[in-house]
Amino acid sequence: MKDSEHKDGTVGKALAILDEIAMAGRPLRLSDMLATSAYPKATLYRFLQTLTSQGMLAYDHERQTYRPGLRLVRLAHAAWKQSSLAPVARPYVDALSTELGETVHLAQLDNGQVLYVDKRNAVSPVEMFSQAGKIGPAYCTGVGKAMMAFLDAAELERLIPKQAFHAYTAHTITSADALRTELVAIRKAGIAFDREEHEPNIICIAAPILTPAGRVVGGLSVTSTTTRHSLGALESMKPALTGAATQIGKDAADWLFPEQDRTGI
Amino acid sequence: MKDSEHKDGTVGKALAILDEIAMAGRPLRLSDMLATSAYPKATLYRFLQTLTSQGMLAYDHERQTYRPGLRLVRLAHAAWKQSSLAPVARPYVDALSTELGETVHLAQLDNGQVLYVDKRNAVSPVEMFSQAGKIGPAYCTGVGKAMMAFLDAAELERLIPKQAFHAYTAHTITSADALRTELVAIRKAGIAFDREEHEPNIICIAAPILTPAGRVVGGLSVTSTTTRHSLGALESMKPALTGAATQIGKDAADWLFPEQDRTGI
């Protein structure tokens, strides 16, 4: 299939290059990318010039390297404010974190992955942008599994092939079938656990954020460590967690679709 | 001059449209943009399709509106981590905010404007992404003036025409000449004040963040209100502020240009 290969024309190609640089996690030079990238030298060069001139990339003269540019930060602020659940969820996330005294994560699905859009850490106050915008695997995080469990079949089948099923720990789910089984259980329970599936000693309880109509819009989780809590202790937080998730879902629906199915009158 | 008119080809045009939507601050429909935008309907439509398909925009079916998309948040995380001063400055910003018990802002110049890249609020813990990515005017904020005061003449002359000189308050500087005079004073003092120039009752003291070689890389400020502090009280914070700024500048230089002018050996 010629999918991401040559679609969305010039703009798509430019954004693919942007992604490559962002994902690299370190400044790249032209020759670095030449090895990986599908484009010939002159073409790549021109794209880098354009993106730099646009402020989407920052160019380091001394080292001749390209990094993601600050214009992205500006644009993302708008995206976060207008398109993420964070502004709506903020009061509930605050309250939950204060009430439980634990770290709370707010996430949304983006392209088969978990995108963290907010975080409240009860212990050390701020650590935010360091977390907001961060992505994680869906198949081995609490929020990821909670959200997937409540997707309709068609959407779920689109996401499953995108999972890497890399075994981060001995507890990581490593097959699509095992994941499907787990998701059925989560759907029944209404809650998901991360049993040290992503990082050793890190456990969490997570709930999906659903609109009253049942559409998945995000996920909410409380994270702790095995030294501080047992899974059972986390389970006792379920009422507070699902309560907050329900409220956020309701507010989000009003925000997203102000005209609701008003059956009365 | 045909400057931003038709440069950087297709990519530039697409990004201009992205900007327009991000700046609007609310979801826009095709017809909304048709009035403003320089492009004909079909062209605009195609760009919106492309950007949406790329995740740079999110499309709302019910209302047929476009908003900035979550892919931006993902990309911005990388930009923030790799291209902003925030990771380097974090420990100093933390310490300064704790020491003074006041709100601390970390900013950089972006395109003639002040881009806030981090914030530490001593009172209410987190409010971050809500501030990181936010932009403000350079000519009437403490950090903006502090940074401009230490630019070299050529750079400064590029920025001044970009200032709007809108009179937010009775104290706002409203002319290029007045600004130049103020910048000379700031350069001499090594510190800038915001004397309710942007918002009534809001005052701040700001220092530039300079590399040891003297290049401006950012600005650092402590903000308060006229009810809590006088300008004199803020001035007493100067040592702590400039100390932190100097440290950040040194660390940033090492980070940005590890090969320094080592005159010794």
Added chain:
DNA sequence: GATTATCGTTCCACTATTTGAAACGTCGTT
């Protein structure tokens, strides 16, 4: 100090993509 890699930059004929006026569908209003 000359020779050779390496890497970024520029050129330009060739080609694929973008362009936008006009036509078309769809839905809500008159």
Added chain:
DNA sequence: AACGACGTTTCAAATAGTGGAACGATAATC
């Protein structure tokens, strides 16, 4: 039933992107 306001699609003309190859500037090797 006709109209109007919008979003969507079409298609030939116009424009912008492509990339092999040549060029220059450093840095590495002999």
